[in-house]
Amino acid sequence: MWMGSLQILQNYSSSDTADGSSLFLQPQQVSLHLRPAVSQSFPLTISTPTDQPITELTLETSEVPAGINITFSSVQRGSPLMMQVNVEAAGCPNTSDSVNQNQTGPWSIQITPRGFTVSLKLEITLQCRCSCTQHRQEKSPDCNGFGSLVCGRCYCEKNLAGSRCQLLSDEFLTRDERHCRRDETKPLCSGRGTCVEGTCQCNRRPNPAEGYSGAFCECSNFDCPYHNNSICGGNGRCECGKCICDPLWTGESCECSMDTTSCLAKNQQVCNGRGFCECGACRCTDPKFSGPTCEECPFCPGRCTALHNCVECWVSGLGPSRCASECGQYNVTMVATHDELYDPKKMPNLCKFWFKDLCSLFFAVPFPGQSTIPALLQCDQPDPASRFSFSFADV
Template sequence: MHPSVRRESLQKPRMVLKPLRLFLLLFPLLLPSWAESQSCLTSASTCSQCIRSGPQCAWCTVPHLKLRCNTVKGLSRAGCLTHYMYNPQGNVQVTRNDSRTQPTAETLHLQPQEVSLRLRPGVRQSFPLSITMARDHPITDLIMDTSPVPAGFNVTLGSIIHGYMLVEVKVGANLCLDLNQNQNGTGPWSVHLSPRGFPQSVKLVINLECEYEQSECDCAGNREENSPTCNSHGALACGSCECYPPYTGQKCQIDTESTFSRDEKFCRSGPNAPFCSGRGTCDGGFCVCNSRENPEERYSGEFCQCSNFDCPYHNNRICGGHGKCECGQCVCNKDWTDENCGCSMDTALCMASNQQLCNGRGSCLCGTCMCNPPYMGPTCELCPTCLGLCQQHAECVECRVFGTGSKKDRCEDECSYLILTKVQSKEDISAPCKMISREDSCFFYYSISYTPSGTYSTVAADKECRQTLGK
């Protein structure tokens, strides 16, 4: 069950968040969202002016283009190719991610423990936060320490994912700060997320990307003299060669004052191979690759043998939409794998109610449990041919509550998964299981229930022994 969204404005340095809900925390905002109130500064003369004018704005690094600041679609319509556009989005980097298998009764475990975020105003970044706690100690409230954070930031804590404590944290900044009023206009600032009553916290180190050096986004600032791409006979600027006299050609491969020129054989990858792999023309012994109707698709390589669009598809998307196509092979994004980048390395969907991957009865492959027979189900928690529910947990109930039974010497290792509640007698339990202890020939009663947070058992403290029943 997911309660409705709750919104609160943070006016104090610390703020309480209730668990098991969908949260939205907003720091006080100085200005309305750029995305709603501003458009790109098409008259911008520098990359920094352009990028700061709005989160949707990109800068074209081709100096002779009349329109250099607009949205990606606007620049594309103006003739700027995508690989000449500068459009930073910020990034997230986990800087501390220690793992622990089991928290103690007094503590819990947060993972990751420290995250570094670089934010472009108006563009949010996110990361998953895992919360593991002792089974007998329910989590209480979350507190956010916001005292060192300036106005204009927002943090969202999403709902619990897939039935256990995995929360999506989203962080955004609404605007760049006025450096004349605040000398620390770009950070870093620290925000701490911590559960109430526990010393553990997650540290967020936040930096704003507000100033952009011209050399970072203007290809003229990255001019490479004597570039190998231009056969060391010219400068590489904005993806094109500016040849030194007397050289000419797309790669400065032709010496206009020399009678010698490269033979066309240099445009073949082998003796019988077609010129430029059939994807280009031979110009002075160098391949000039053909253009595609779609400007996003390109041929490349010495013999035009590579492409960025001829890669495996998954779900009707090249590289599954989770990677880049480089020379006919998918280079997958982080947390994705396989030849078509269609295999997720995220294990959230494989987590069983006992906080084990695939219930310890299978393996998590591409985000899906592959169960060992006879177990089945999305998290390998179903077993139609296994012992009944009562028999399956009887030994653990007996050793945990009464200290007897076949598992009493290994009870802590094998039976700590049970979350126990004791009542006085079987009349306090609805439809209880009735099991017998071989050590004293007494019956004990309990119930079992499964929830997303764990396996629960209600146990009657009173046993019924045969000698008692015979009286």
């Protein structure tokens, strides 16, 4: 696509000695051919003698035509001062408006540093039509003699069609129908394109990063599942409505990490060897084990012993602050009956210890996620044979 042109007409330095100071501009004359909405820029060098650095300078322009925007930006300060001049046309004039007809220039605009008389002459011409449209070749051989060639495209005579005017219109339409549908029930080009000579030309999307593809424009690179407000979770690319995940990612929307770092137990085994890692989280396959890395085992031998010091500290009346080092996350609640103490559906194990040679101490082992340990102290004729820990649900 033609983007316009820039031509430096005068590039030698001109000077100004207003107010006893010198100022040099380079270039002095520039010609621009602008395409609508396509910005063009060029450098402007402003210099003074080396002992007079430029600390502040304002550029002014003469009257600028409507729709033409000129801006300046500083590239380098000091002497010389480097400026970037940016010029852009908003659009072409409305040809139906007689006032604006043929308002494409050229226009001459003066750019002058404030306080000086030296200026840059900027000539702008708005290019609203491609030059090739002015060269129309009637009955062109490239169109089989049945059309006009304009800008490389054939404009066919009546009842003819095709890129080279090689088909009758009826044949052209029939060919379209046959080759531009996936089957007879489907719309032409899946409703996402235009059928040209039996070939689908897919529509363009407003977002240049999005597009349709496929012989029938049936595929897209944006119609895929989202995760965390990102297509394919930001961890893959969308191809024909399906996410193709990056390495170490899986799932319909690439939402599942295959990295097992978060699943490593203290022994550096994945899920403690008691499960498998799925989407960065452990799924424990051994029913006795649970927790983030399958290391918690409330039914395993030794749980009674591990909690004994905590419960004994509470029963001794030392209080939460004194027992914190023994109990950590747990707190102990004293109950009055065995019914309150133990429910197999809520507690996996029941433990029993000898307490101060006089009483029996019972407590229940909590499930993972529970923080309360119910305990019962009985001091009526303790059985000396119970001077050890045990579990009624031991495994």
